[in-house]
Amino acid sequence: MFRKAIVVAGATALVLASITAVPASAATKVSNGVACKKAGQTTKVSGSSYRCAKNPLVKNSKLTWLSLDCLNTANTYNKAVANLPKIKAATDETVAKLDADMAKQAIETEKANKLIPEYQAKIATINTALTALRADTANLTKNKATIDKYAAAVRSYEAAIKAYSTVGKQGDRSERAKEQALSQYESSKTDIETTLGMAKLICSKGF
Numbered sequence: 001m002f003r004k005a006i007v008v009a010g011a012t013a014l015v016l017a018s019i020t021a022v023p024a025s026a027a028t029k030v031s032n033g034v035a036c037k038k039a040g041q042t043t044k045v046s047g048s049s050y051r052c053a054k055n056p057l058v059k060n061s062k063l064t065w066l067s068l069d070c071l072n073t074a075n076t077y078n079k080a081v082a083n084l085p086k087i088k089a090a091t092d093e094t095v096a097k098l099d100a101d102m103a104k105q106a107i108e109t110e111k112a113n114k115l116i117p118e119y120q121a122k123i124a125t126i127n128t129a130l131t132a133l134r135a136d137t138a139n140l141t142k143n144k145a146t147i148d149k150y151a152a153a154v155r156s157y158e159a160a161i162k163a164y165s166t167v168g169k170q171g172d173r174s175e176r177a178k179e180q181a182l183s184q185y186e187s188s189k190t191d192i193e194t195t196l197g198m199a200k201l202i203c204s205k206g207f
Contacts (some may be wrong), residue, residue, distance in 0.1 A: 033205030034065045057199060070203035079193045084188060091185040098178040105171040112164035119157040126150050126157075 030045045036052035043050050049068045055061040056074035130150045131142045138148075201207070 024182065030065045032066055032070055032203055032207045036063050036065050039063055055124065055203060057196075057203060059155070066203060067207070070207070072198065073195065073199040073202050077192065077199045080188075080192045080195060087185055087188050091181050094181045095178055098174045098181070102174045102178075104173055105167055108164075108167045109171060112167050116161050116164055119161050122155050123186050126154050130154070148164075 030050050030052075039052055039054075043065070050065045051071060052063055053066050054063060054068060054073060056078055071157060084112065101207055117144040130147060133147050133150070135141070136143060
């Protein structure tokens with residue numbers, strides 16, 4: 001009877017030993033998506049830092065371990081998404097202003113296309129008269145006031161032509177500025193999509 005009791009006790013000890021001596025590898029390994037209980041708790045696994053938090057990319061998510069890289073990238077994404085409407089509003093305002101400027105410039109361009117040929121014709125007429133006046137060497141002193149007046153008129157018309165000639169260039173600059181503003185907005189959207197893709201990868205379960 002005593003021997004039987006020893007055998008039973010030994011068997012019980014072996015069972016208890018098998019239950020309590022769970023290999024470390026069998027314990028739940030901390031990684032993205034593994035449930036945790038205390039929000040804000042941190043730990044390190046193989047050099048990577050994790051925090052107990054709700055996944056910023058998932059609505060109504062529960063507390064799980066998430067790497068700091070995951071949390072930082074996800075928060076960057078969410079901030080960029082929140083800021084996108086402001087970028088859109090600023091872009092729309094810029095584009096509206098540039099469209100208004102280009103509409104005015106189009107009117108000025110049409111006006112320039114009409115006036116430049118007229119001014120050029122007047123310059124040609126005045127230059128013909130100037131040539132005749134300057135050729136009349138006997139009356140140069142007498143004609144000096146007229147010559148000066150005509151020469152000043154030529155300079156005035158030339159300055160007007162030069163000013164009107166820049167209208168088209170201003171329109172081109174406004175068009176490029178508009179394209180740039182729209183491109184920057186599209187780049188912001190692309191950056192957000194790229195950040196989301198990266199966040200999903202870094203935050204993937206088990207990562």
